[in-house]
Amino acid sequence: MNLTFGWIRDEDIHAWAKLTNQLALIDDSDEFYTAEDLLEELLEPGLDPKLDTVAIWAADEMIGYGQIRVGQQLRDEMCRVSLGGGLLPAFRRQGLGTKLLEILEARGISKATALHPATALAFDMWGHSVGHGAGILAESMGYTVARYFQDMEITSENFRQETENWNQTENLRVLPFSEGYSERVRVLDNEAFSDHWGSTPKTIDEWNAMTSARTFSAERSQILVGEIEPNGPEQVLSYILASEWTPGELYVARVGTGRASRGKGYAAKLLSSVVLNAFSHGYTKADLSVDAQSPTGAVGLYQRLGFSVTRTGAMYRKIVSVKEIDSRMHAPSATLEHG
Known part of the structure; x- marks a missing residue:
């Protein structure tokens, strides 16, 4: 032929x-x-x-x-x-x-x-x-x-909601992703992934292409803003960016927390909020892909919420x-x- x-x-x-x-x-x-x-x-x-x-x-x-x-x-x-x-x-x-x-x-x-x-x-x-x-x-x-x-996924039957309350002394607020915060999230994303294998900093054009893509869901993405120092300026501390490649299935595309804010449980609580929001709006499952050797211990975080491994592949x-x-x-x- x-x-x-x-x-x-x-x-x-x-x-x-x-x-x-x-x-x-x-x-x-x-x-x-x-x-x-x-x-x-x-x-x-x-x-x-x-x-x-x-x-x-x-x-x-x-x-x-x-x-x-x-x-x-x-x-x-x-x-x-x-x-x-x-x-x-x-x-x-x-x-x-x-x-x-x-x-x-x-x-x-x-x-x-x-x-x-x-x-x-x-x-x-x-x-x-x-x-x-x-x-x-x-x-x-x-x-x-x-x-x-x-690759990991979770359904509403397996979901274990994070129940620990936010620390109110840090004036924390959970907000949907919006264009007004986009550049601050990009800068934080480059910082958060600087110690992740294979990651390179995203340019403004690359970031804008990702967050304006047809599958990107600003409505289902969330950011956490608050103060790193008492009475300090409001900053983006953590974020979850989500997409919808298959109708009714939420894909968790990016999970990041600034280095100064790690170890406080922000990512777990914010991801729990994102997943709960998705299920409350009729989504049947959420999935993501994670480096098995993630330096932030992400695999354990996802398992704690109820995510389970569906497949493993090699890069x-x-x-x-x-x-x-x-x-x-x-x-x-x-x-x-x-x-």
Whole structure:
């Protein structure tokens, strides 16, 4: 069968959505997207579909895809390049995955070098559960497991509400997320995630794209404001940002607390408030994804509220030195064209 490689165009969105939803069922990722969701991805700040996406076609069916996201800011003096994609099972183990990954790596090196010259980079790719073909492919290409992440979910039957009262001496207030607080939450988010593996600071454009996305739910997101010092200025202390990818299911996208406010139970009480609010408005479950080695002990917090693990997957990483980047930049790379 003749296969055609190209990039993902606006008119390919429905074929892309069909493929990603097939893969979500086949690989048990629970990552289902509408065409509208994926169109937003093509409009992300800094993304060029011709350079950052790959589509593999068998006649008029998209049977595989790939995409890269290059970090706009550095972490640990490295540029992070996230690689995503997948192939239908009938086309796996035929060398297509290797070819796709080679194309994505070449594109990632080119773009990362343009943004951050003379800087090492880290390729990160999702390997699904242990033994999945994606992880086997990653290992064959020099990647190693860097981290395990757990998907967790909760239903109203399992929910254990946090009952401890707020400390009223700190003049605490729980508010829905709003545009007026957005920039302060972004700054706090960058601080809160600065010690989390794989996280890079979010630019204003990246943050605005996330909080204006079709799936983002400001109504179900909450922030905690109060005083760090007695009679001090009001500050954002903690926040929960939520989305709704599947109708009736709340996805907890970001949970963060400023370092000066950690250890006071803010995140537990605020997340409890968010989950209770969701269930009271007819949501059937809430879910999230968490680093199994989170430095804040987040896994225990979620379990205390009643969240349970539904799946565990591995993130694979390969670090490419400046010297290797220089040598690979002079190697020929593939050119994608639509037939």
